[in-house]
Amino acid sequence: MRSEVILETIGLWSGYGGKPVLQGVDLTIREGEIVAIIGRNGVGKSTLIKSLIGLLPSDKGSVLFRTKPIDALAAYLRARLGIGYVPQGRDVFPRMSVLENIAVGESIGGSVSNDMLSTIFRFFPILLERKNQLAGTLSGGQQQQLAIGRVLMGAPSLVLLDEPSEGIQPSIVQDIARIMVELNRRTGVTIVFVEQNIDMIRAMAQRCYVMDKGRVVAELTKDMLQDRETVRRYLSV
Ligand SMILES: Nc1ncnc2c1ncn2[C@@H]1O[C@H](COP(=O)(O)OP(=O)(O)OP(=O)(O)O)[C@@H](O)[C@H]1O
Numbered sequence: 001m002r003s004e005v006i007l008e009t010i011g012l013w014s015g016y017g018g019k020p021v022l023q024g025v026d027l028t029i030r031e032g033e034i035v036a037i038i039g040r041n042g043v044g045k046s047t048l049i050k051s052l053i054g055l056l057p058s059d060k061g062s063v064l065f066r067t068k069p070i071d072a073l074a075a076y077l078r079a080r081l082g083i084g085y086v087p088q089g090r091d092v093f094p095r096m097s098v099l100e101n102i103a104v105g106e107s108i109g110g111s112v113s114n115d116m117l118s119t120i121f122r123f124f125p126i127l128l129e130r131k132n133q134l135a136g137t138l139s140g141g142q143q144q145q146l147a148i149g150r151v152l153m154g155a156p157s158l159v160l161l162d163e164p165s166e167g168i169q170p171s172i173v174q175d176i177a178r179i180m181v182e183l184n185r186r187t188g189v190t191i192v193f194v195e196q197n198i199d200m201i202r203a204m205a206q207r208c209y210v211m212d213k214g215r216v217v218a219e220l221t222k223d224m225l226q227d228r229e230t231v232r233r234y235l236s237v
């Protein structure tokens with residue numbers, strides 16, 4: 001049996017200052033899936049993620065969360081519905097400790113949850129180890145884990161990640177991919193991630209949308225993802 005659709009875009013257009021970037025994006029994400037959005041630099045991947053979380057308005061078409069249009073909702077309201085967002089470049093607060101950074105995420109969910117905190121530390125033990133360290137002194141990979149941990153404090157049912165591998169060394173990329181797959185398996189959280197790193201795509205994604213010039217131009221199935229050359233070819237579409 002196929003699970004319910006959690007997120008859908010229908011003919012979505014958006015852009016900056018009247019200049020369109022997304023030009024009719026259609027995608028469908030089901031509950032519990034891990035789906036990658038891939039494509040070259042500048043094709044509109046981050047623009048798509050920003051439109052999903054509500055940092056950019058939909059100019060035409062629609063974003064639906066659990067079958068209801070959310071185009072009119074500001075980003076913080078979408079976060080409250082259960083959509084978590086980790087931006088490209090991570091944006092942790094460098095002069096705050098790891099624990100303080102995580103506490104910022106807590107305010108989005110509205111409830112204090114020690115359970116959630118222990119869950120985060122179980123998946124990301126490095127955050128427990130470094131909990132009193134200033135976030136700005138962490139490595140790129142540790143900051144990425146912190147940014148993900150912070151978002152999990154809001155108990156999202158859907159997490160959007162924008163290029164989680166960016167600036168992270170290969171061995172850590174594999175670690176983060178493994179943790180995210182485990183998190184998905186154990187908690188059922190749906191994950192949509194933008195990525196250009198072929199190893200991270202193949203380690204995490206169950207399926208893949210390929211973007212070019214503001215549109216989805218192809219979809220890669222699980223079988224197609226098995227073949228490294230196929231993925232490489234689509235990354236350079
Ligand atoms: N704030 C902005 N104002 C105006 N144009 C923008 C802005 N952000 C992005 N763009 C433009 O929109 C287009 C798509 O950018 P976007 O950041 O979505 O690409 P991307 O696929 O995420 O690329 P990358 O892989 O480099 O992160 C590009 O032409 C870019 O120059």
Ligand SMILES: [Mg+2]
Binds near residue numbers: 045046088162
């Ligand atoms: Mg981007």
